[in-house]
Amino acid sequence: MLKRSMENFLKDLDFRVWGLVFGYYDKSIAVKASKMKPDKKKSLVELDNWYQNQLPMIIKGRKPKHVTQEELCKLMKWKLTRGKFRPRLTEMVATNSEEDVKNASVKAFQALPDISSAIQALTVLKAVGPATASAVLAAGAPKHGAFMADESMQALPGLQVIKYDLPFYKEYMKEVTKIVKHLNKEDPEKCWDPHKVELTLWTYQIAKVLDTDLYNSISEAIESNNNDDHPPKKKLKT
Template identity: 30%
Template sequence: MFASAQLSVWHATLDAYPRALAALCDSKKGANALRLAELDQWYQETLPGLIIARKPDIDPQGHGAYLTREEVVKITEWKLKRGKFRPRLQSLVESNTDATVQKITSEAFAKFPNVQASLKILSGLKGVGPATASGRRVNLTLGSLVAILAAFSPSIPFMSDEAMEAVPGMGKIAYVEKYYLKYNDNINEKCEELNSNERAGELRTNDAVYMILNGRLICSYRKIKLFTGFVWTPRLLERTLWTYTVCHRFGIEIAEG
């Protein structure tokens, strides 16, 4: 999948996201299925708009973009339900105060696009910081930290197992910053390739061109290059790779349009 440069393959896979999510929800028990669907819609569609509305050029108070404690708790819940659930992590995140969350996330977002600086500041939140020296918390924390930053900017891919597994040459998954930055670079490079192909795509118009050639009326169709306006972001690419892996897991066929 990742090696493919065919836009039809990528678009078809992205379009299959609702079916992949539905299959994952169906595999959950009881209320967890409905909760995952609700949280995913909130994280993917609602939350980015809430954050944008708080940016300095939009917010009349000039406070800048930030997240509330409730939002960080919901982000963590979304991450755990979409992947592996760890109740201990949820309780740690809930122990943060709203004032602390707003201050730290605001400072972290202000450092972006310096990813490393943003991640370092976010590590001040309980339950979402970097690993301890022993490494015991590494697989519990970095994913949540990245999920927070990915909610702020579409140029940051979420660190899902499913997406990382789909990127060749990454080796064994490691929940450390060095591994994530390598994954982030690969995702951004692929976005550049796909967007270059999007811009180069040719569409045939229905506008006929008439001309006189050797006394005969000739009709032909103009072939012009048009940019469709679709832009691949790391956020969308992660979603597409996640869909690819989940579809294969549940035996869902991805049909190209």
Template identity: 40%
Template sequence: MELHFECTDLSVWKETLSTYKSRMESLNKPNLISLDEFYSHELPFLLHQRNPNPFITTSELSRLMQWKLTRGKWRPRLLDFVSSLDDSSVKSASQKAFHSLPDTSKAISELTVLKGVGPATASAVLAAYAPETAPFMSDEAMVAALGNSKDYSLKQYLLFTEKLQIKSKELSAKGDSFTPSDVERALWSSAVGVKLESSQKVSDNKIKGSNKRKRKH
């Protein structure tokens, strides 16, 4: 079942969010499960261990980029750019960004000085540290919330963040805490589910068509 952004039923959102891991598994992408484990659990723990001056390292940023590209569109040049960044530059930029929160505009701007880091990658860094403030700018969630995913500008990210923050507050008011990052994951999971269902229908129809042709012969 497709989850629409306008949906106000917390149970529907929670149910869709609960399919997140199985949707990832069904994509059959190499290393995606272990990369998501790193991004969703290990990295947030590492970042918060470094309080009061949290930062991300180049190798962690490189793994985060692998996660982003594996879960979305594979663009190897971005990984090359990020992997060759100087560790001290990454540390300095990320410290400034984390200290800027909850000002997401300033935080994104601090990170996008790094080569290969645009607003979408910067949003993934912020979401790992502060999922209650900054959601990851995935194509699937952008399409659901804004109607398209063609514009990766800071202005578009701020619009996207505002919509997901409002939705998370609306859902959290009904009982359980539901962060903007939970909203993003649920929307991603729903979109992937719809794609998988439609490709399954296409392959089923092909099989039916081929069986009909065989029976005619």
């Protein structure tokens, strides 16, 4: 029964249920961090707080929008700490000049809502592929881009063979955008954007793969929510 309620999360796309799962994001980060060595555990929590809460406000306050070379390096550290750690990338991204990083990121943000052009503007930088570029866009323009987090992509049915290239990112964004539109159609607050959907998918996948207790807690909360007196939601066409 618990497993079914978690499956309903992806099938029924009830905005109340998705909002509930999104609310467990901080706990899912804590779960991810608990599997790491003490030094990396502290680093992940601090870096994620910076990326999710501080960096977006910093970018928003700039005209034109852009990131600095130091921020790009810190973002790369966050990405590799939260995902697969490849130290060579941190060395390579640091070789980009301040001018090049600013120019590329200004061009990327100005290219939106053309997500392909925005990604391509950033991938001229050394060590910046579509995944890192998507992290920059998700931080500075969450209404237009979702980060290519492995767990978020793995959670989506039909995206099982992950590729870190632009065509795959466009497919990923296509699926994320479907969910955004569906949730906002039902949610009176219309508060869903690609980045929020990506974080919710990440939370779901982390609980499912890494922590049975968290998985069951979310599943029980979803089951309780599903039992509330409200009409069933239409399933998303795929």
